[in-house]
Amino acid sequence: MGEKKKSGRSKRDRGRNGAFLLFTAPGFFLYSFFFIMPVIMGIYYSTTDWDGITKSYNFIGFDNYLKIFRTGQFTDALFFTIKYTVLLVVFTIVFGLGIAMLLNRKIKGRTFFRGIYFIPAVLSSLTVGLIFNKICYYIIPVIGKFLHIQAISQNPLADKNLAMWVILFVNLWQGLCIPTLLFLAGLQSVPTDLYDGAALDGASAWDIFRYITVPFILPVVSVVFVLTLKGGLMVFDYIKAMTEGGPGNTTRSVAMLIYKHGFTQNKYAFAIAEAIFMGLVVAAISAVQIYFTDKKKAV
Amino acid sequence: MKFKKLSVVMAALLAASSLLAACGGKNETQSTPEAESTEATEQEPAEAESEDAGQEDAASGGEVTLELLLTKSEIVSIMEEIAAKFCEENPGVKIDVTSTGDGATVVRTRAASNELPDIMNTYPAEDFYKDMFRDGYFEDITDAEYLSKVNSTAMEMSNCDGNYYAVPMSLSTYGIYANMDVLGANGITETPSTWEELIADCETLKANGVTAFLLPNKDVGNVAQRFERTAGIINNDTYSEFKKIADGEMEAKDSPTLQTWCDYNEDLLNYTADDHMGMDYDIAAAEFSNGNGGFMLSGTWMLATVQKNNPDANVELFAFPHPRGETTKVPVNIDTSFSISSTCKDKEIGLKFLEFMTREDIAQMYCDADGNVSTIEGVEYSIPQHANMKTAVDEGNIFLTAVNFWPTGLREEIRDGCQMFLGDLDRDAFFESSQEAIETIYADN
Numbered sequence: 001m002g003e004k005k006k007s008g009r010s011k012r013d014r015g016r017n018g019a020f021l022l023f024t025a026p027g028f029f030l031y032s033f034f035f036i037m038p039v040i041m042g043i044y045y046s047t048t049d050w051d052g053i054t055k056s057y058n059f060i061g062f063d064n065y066l067k068i069f070r071t072g073q074f075t076d077a078l079f080f081t082i083k084y085t086v087l088l089v090v091f092t093i094v095f096g097l098g099i100a101m102l103l104n105r106k107i108k109g110r111t112f113f114r115g116i117y118f119i120p121a122v123l124s125s126l127t128v129g130l131i132f133n134k135i136c137y138y139i140i141p142v143i144g145k146f147l148h149i150q151a152i153s154q155n156p157l158a159d160k161n162l163a164m165w166v167i168l169f170v171n172l173w174q175g176l177c178i179p180t181l182l183f184l185a186g187l188q189s190v191p192t193d194l195y196d197g198a199a200l201d202g203a204s205a206w207d208i209f210r211y212i213t214v215p216f217i218l219p220v221v222s223v224v225f226v227l228t229l230k231g232g233l234m235v236f237d238y239i240k241a242m243t244e245g246g247p248g249n250t251t252r253s254v255a256m257l258i259y260k261h262g263f264t265q266n267k268y269a270f271a272i273a274e275a276i277f278m279g280l281v282v283a284a285i286s287a288v289q290i291y292f293t294d295k296k297k298a299v
Numbered sequence: 300m301k302f303k304k305l306s307v308v309m310a311a312l313l314a315a316s317s318l319l320a321a322c323g324g325k326n327e328t329q330s331t332p333e334a335e336s337t338e339a340t341e342q343e344p345a346e347a348e349s350e351d352a353g354q355e356d357a358a359s360g361g362e363v364t365l366e367l368l369l370t371k372s373e374i375v376s377i378m379e380e381i382a383a384k385f386c387e388e389n390p391g392v393k394i395d396v397t398s399t400g401d402g403a404t405v406v407r408t409r410a411a412s413n414e415l416p417d418i419m420n421t422y423p424a425e426d427f428y429k430d431m432f433r434d435g436y437f438e439d440i441t442d443a444e445y446l447s448k449v450n451s452t453a454m455e456m457s458n459c460d461g462n463y464y465a466v467p468m469s470l471s472t473y474g475i476y477a478n479m480d481v482l483g484a485n486g487i488t489e490t491p492s493t494w495e496e497l498i499a500d501c502e503t504l505k506a507n508g509v510t511a512f513l514l515p516n517k518d519v520g521n522v523a524q525r526f527e528r529t530a531g532i533i534n535n536d537t538y539s540e541f542k543k544i545a546d547g548e549m550e551a552k553d554s555p556t557l558q559t560w561c562d563y564n565e566d567l568l569n570y571t572a573d574d575h576m577g578m579d580y581d582i583a584a585a586e587f588s589n590g591n592g593g594f595m596l597s598g599t600w601m602l603a604t605v606q607k608n609n610p611d612a613n614v615e616l617f618a619f620p621h622p623r624g625e626t627t628k629v630p631v632n633i634d635t636s637f638s639i640s641s642t643c644k645d646k647e648i649g650l651k652f653l654e655f656m657t658r659e660d661i662a663q664m665y666c667d668a669d670g671n672v673s674t675i676e677g678v679e680y681s682i683p684q685h686a687n688m689k690t691a692v693d694e695g696n697i698f699l700t701a702v703n704f705w706p707t708g709l710r711e712e713i714r715d716g717c718q719m720f721l722g723d724l725d726r727d728a729f730f731e732s733s734q735e736a737i738e739t740i741y742a743d744n
Contacts, residue, residue, distance in 0.1 A: 051707075052407050053427070055434050071735055137577055155577020158517050158722070244519050247576060248719035263404045265708030266427065267743065 042272050052268030064273035074274060076249060077257040078281070084164060084253065085232030091172055092179050092228045093221060099176065100183030114184070121177035129241025132170045133157070136242075157243050160250040167238050167251060175231060179224040186220035187213065222293050229289065233282055254278045363645045364393040365652070368416035370402025373603040374635060377668035385655050392648055394418075403427060410436055415640035418649055423457035423465040424633045424703040432464040437638045438646060439464055445657040452692075453674035456633050456699055465636035466653045468662065469671035472616070472688040473528045473598040473630045473700065476605070479613045481593045485509060490617040490687070494563070497594075497620055501570035504593045511570035513592035515583035516721045523714035525596055526560065528630045531701035532619050533559045535628060538704045544734060545741030551734035552727075561726055563622035568721065576722050588612045599685055600634065602670035617687045629691040630700040634671045706744035712736040 046064055050057035068074050103114050120128065136157045144152030156162040190213060198208050236255040239245060245252035245260070252260075254274070262271030367382060369375055375398045382394035397416065399405040409415050415436060421428045431437060440446065441462045446454065453467040475497075477490045482500070485507050491497040501511035515521050530537050534556045543549040551557055572578060572592070587595045588608035595601075596619065605612050621627045637656055639649035655661055662675035672692050673680055680689050691697055702710055716732030719725070 051430070053410055053434065053436075054430055071739055133579075137574070137579070137582060141574060141577075154574045155517065158574070158576035160722070243517075246517065246519050246715070246718055247722050249715045252715075260711060263407065264711040265740075267708065 043276060045269050046273040046276055048269045050269045051266040052262065053266065057269070060269075064270045065277065067270060068274055068277055073249070073252075073257060074254070074277075077252050077254045078278075080164070080251065081233060081235065081253045081255075084168065084235060085229060087168055088171060088175070088232040088235075089225060089228045091168070092176060093224060095172065096176050096179035096224060097183050097217075097221075099180045100187055103180070103184055104187045117180055118177050120174040123174065125171075125174060125237040126241050128170060128174050129238045132166070133242050136166060158247055160247050163243050163247065163251045167235075167242055170242065171231075171235070171238050175228070179228065182220050182224055183217060186217035190216040226286075226289065229285070230282075233278075233285070362391050362393055363648055364395055365417040365644060365648060366395045366397055367652075368405070368419040369396065369398040370400075370406070370420055371600070371635065372398055372400055373600060374420075374665075374669055377665060381656070381661055381665060384661070385652060388655075389648065389651070394652070406431075413642065415642055417643040417645070418637060418639050418652055420635050421465045421638040422633060423459065423463075423467065423636050423638075424699060426703070426707050428465075429459050432459045432462070435641055437464045438641055438643065438649070440466070440639075440650070440653065443650070443653070445654045448657045448676045450674040450676065452695075452697075453633060456703075457636060465633075465638040466657060467633045467636040467674050468656060468665060469634045469669055469673050470631045470692060471598045471600055471634035471671045472685070472691065472697070473632075474596075474616050474618045474688065476587065476595045476597055476601060477615050477617060478587060478590055478593055479615055481509060481590050485593075487593075490615055492617075492620060494620045494622045494624060498566060500593070501567070505570050510572045510586075510592045511594060512567050513578070513583040513587050513595040514567065514571045514575045514721070515578045515580045516575045516718060517577050518580040518583075519714050519718050521580045522718045522721065523710045526714065526717045527702050527705070527710050528598075528700055529563070529596070529619060530556050530560055531630050531698065532621060532627060533623070535698045537701050541705070541709070541737050542741065544737045550730070551737065552730040554730075554733075557730065557733055559622050561720065561729065564721060565724060566622075568724070584608065588614075598632075599671045599688060600669075602682070602684055603668070614684050615687070616685050618691060628696055628698045629688060631672075631692065631697045632700045632703070635665075635669065706740050708743070709736065709740045712740050 047059060047061055048057045049060050049063075099117060103110060103117065107113070137155050140152050140156055141154050144150070144154070151159070151162065156166045194212050195208060198212055203211070234255055235253045236259065239251055239253055239256050240259070243251045245256045258271045258274050258278070261267045261274065367378065369378055375396065379396050382396055386392050386394055406415070406419070410431065421431075421437070423429070423432070439462050443463075443466075446463060446466065449467055453470060454463070457463060457465055457467045475490075481504070482488070482490075485504055487500050487503060491500050504511035514525075534540055537556055540549070540554060540556055544551050544554060568575070572586075578586075583592070583595060584597075584601060584604050585608050586592050588605040590609075590612075597616075599616065602614070602616075605614055618627050618629050637653055639646060639653065643649040656665070657675055659675070659677045662673055662678045666673035666675075666678050666680060667682075670682055670685065672685070672689055682689075713733055713736040716729050716736060719732070720729035
C-alpha cells in the first residue's frame with residue numbers, strides 16, 4: 001500500500017517536474033542565447049588580438065589579461081569606480097531613506113511632492129548629464145561669482161577635485177527616485193500599531209526608528225544596496241555626457257576605460273579582457289554582499 | 300549548504316555577466332527626413348532586402364531605397380539636397396539620408412553586425428578605414444573613370460595598397476580662424492603671419508579687455524585634435540620622433556616637438572578665457588562666431604558652424620605660424636569622401652551616385668556649402684574666408700596630417716595628459732604621461 005502511494009507520488013512529481021521544465025525552457029534558452037552565449041564569445045575574443053573590425057585575428061592566449069596592469073590606467077579607473085560606488089551607495093541609502101521618511105509624514109501636498117521627486121526618473125541619464133553640463137558652464141559660475149565662492153566661480157566639471165562630486169550629485173538627483181519609492185513602500189508596510197505601542201511605552205524617535213522601522217525596511221535596504229552597487233560599478237552615461245573622464249583621467253570609470261580602449265583605440269579584444277576582469281571583481285563583491293545578506297536573513 | 304554555496308556563486312556570476320553584456324555598444328543613428336524622388340511610388344522595400352532583389356526592383360521599375368550615412372553632421376542638409384536631385388534624375392530610387400555624431404562607433408558596430416549602410420562618407424587616409432577597405436567591407440572602385448576628375452594629391456592620399464575605395468570630394472585644412480570684426484575693432488587689420496605677430500595681436504586684444512584666443516579645453520576630443528594637428532606643424536614627421544621615444548632613444552622630456560607644444564600653449568593660455576578648462580567646442584565656436592573672441596584654432600569644417608551661429612560673422616582662416624619661427628606648412632586631411640559598401644543593396648545605383656558626386660555642378664554645389672577645398676576638377680573654390688588655405692593647397696605648401704601616420708590610438712592615449720597640462724601647466728607630469736602613452740601605443744602596434 002505504502003509502495004503504491006510512493007510510486008503514485010513519484011509519478012505525479014515527475015509530471016510536475018516535466019511541466020516545470022517546459023515552463024523554464026523558453027526563459028532558459030532565451031537567457032542562454034542572449035546572455036550566456038555573448039559572455040562565452042567575449043571570453044573567446046579576449047584571448048585574441050581582434051580589433052573589432054578586421055575579419056582575421058590571431059589567438060594570443062592570456063596576453064590581454066597580462067596587459068591590463070601594464071600601466072596604472074586600470075588601477076586608477078578601478079579605484080575611482082570603487083570610491084564613486086561607495087559614495088553613491090551611502091548617499092543613496094541615507095538620502096533616499098530620509099526623503100522617503102519625510103514623504104511618509106502627513107504633510108500638506110504630500111502627493112504633489114511624491115510626484116515631483118519622481119520626475120527625474122523618467123528622463124534618460126544621458127539627457128540629464130547633458131543638461132547639467134550646460135548648467136555647470138552657464139549657471140553655476142554665475143552663482144559662484146555672486147556669492148564669492150571661489151571653488152564654483154568656474155565650471156566645476158573642469159576642477160579635478162570637484163568633477164566627481166558634481167557627477168555624483170547629478171547621479172543622485174536622478175538616481176534617488178526609485179530607491180525613495182522603494183523605501184516609501186517599505187515604510188508603508190510597517191504596521192502603525194507598532195508605532196502606537198512604542199509611543200505609549202515612551203520610546204524615543206531614534207528607538208522607534210532603530211527597533212521598528214529598520215528591521216521592517218531591511219529587505220528594501222538590501223535591494224537598494226544591490227541596485228545602487230550595480231549602477232555605481234557600471235557608471236558610464238553621466239561621465240560620458242559631462243566630463244568624458246576628464247579633466248585628464250580624474251573621473252574615468254572602468255566602463256569609460258573599456259569604452260576608450262574598445263571604441264576609440266580599436267583594442268577591442270583588450271577591452272573585452274578588461275570587461276571580464278571587471279566582471280570578476282563585481283562577482284567577488286556581489287558574492288560578499290550576498291553572503292552577508294543571507295547571514296542577516298538567517299539571524 | 301551546497302545549494303546555498305552554489306546559489307551564491309551563480310548569483311555572483313550573474314551580476315558579473317550583466318556587466319559584460321552591458322559593454323556592447325549602442326548603434327544610434329538619427330534618421331533625417333528622406334530625400335525622395337518626386338516620382339517615387341509609395342511602395343516600401345523590406346529592410347533586409349537582398350542585393351539581387353534590389354536590382355530586380357530597379358530593373359522592373361520598382362523602388363530601390365539606399366541608405367546614405369553621414370558621419371559629418373554639418374553636411375546633412377546639403378547632402379539631402381544632392382540626394383533629392385539624384386532621386387529626381389533617377390526615378391524609382393530613394394536615398395535615405397541618416398547621420399551620426401559618433402561615426403567610428405556606429406560604423407564599427409554596423410560592420411560587426413554586417414549592416415553597413417549602402418553609401419557612406421569615409422576617411423580613406425585613416426588606418427581605421429584602410430583596414431576596412433583591405434577586409435572587403437567596401438567596393439573597390441579603382442577602375443572607375445570618374446576618379447580621373449579627382450585632384451592627384453587627393454588620389455595619392457586616398458590610395459590603399461594601390462587600390463581606391465572612395466571618391467575624395469574635399470580636403471580639410473587646419474589653421475587659426477580670426478574674427479576680422481573683433482580684430483578690426485581693436486585696430487588689427489591683417490591676420491598675423493608669424494608667431495610674434497600673433498602674440499602681439501593677442502596682447503593688443505587682452506589690453507582692450509577682449510578674449511584673444513578661445514581654447515575649448517574641456518573638450519578632450521578637441522584637445523586631442525589640436526595636439527595632433529599642431530604637433531604636426533611643429534614637426535611634419537612626428538611619427539619618427541615619437542618612435543625614438545618608444546625605442547628608448549629619446550625621452551619625452553627631451554622631445555623638441557613636445558617641448559614646443561608646451562611652450563606655445565603656455566603663451567596662448569595667457570590670452571584665453573578664464574574658464575577655458577570648462578569650455579566645450581560648441582560653446583567656444585558660438586562665442587567666436589558672436590564676436591566674443593579674436594582667434595580660434597580649427598579646420599575648414601568650422602565655417603559651416605560659424606555661419607549657422609552668426610550668418611554675418613566676418614571670419615578668415617590663416618595658417619598656424621610655426622612657434623619656433625620655422626617654415627609653416629598647412630596640415631591637410633582627406634575630408635568628405637564617399638564609398639559604397641560591399642553589401643550595398645544596389646551597387647549599380649551606388650556607383651552611379653559616386654559618379655554623380657563627381658559631376659562638376661554637383662561637386663560645386665557641395666563645395667559651396669561644405670567650405671572645404673574641393674578636389675574635383677573644374678570646381679571653383681570661391682570661399683573668401685579660406686583664400687589663404689586655397690593658396691597653400693595650390694602651392695603645395697601642405698602635409699598630410701599626423702593622425703594618418705601615427706599608430707592607431709595614440710591621439711586618444713596622449714590626450715588626457717595634454718588636457719591635464721592645459722589645466723595645471725605641470726610639464727613633468729605631461730612628459731611622464733606622454734612617455735607612457737607613446738611607449739604603450741607603439742608597443743601595441
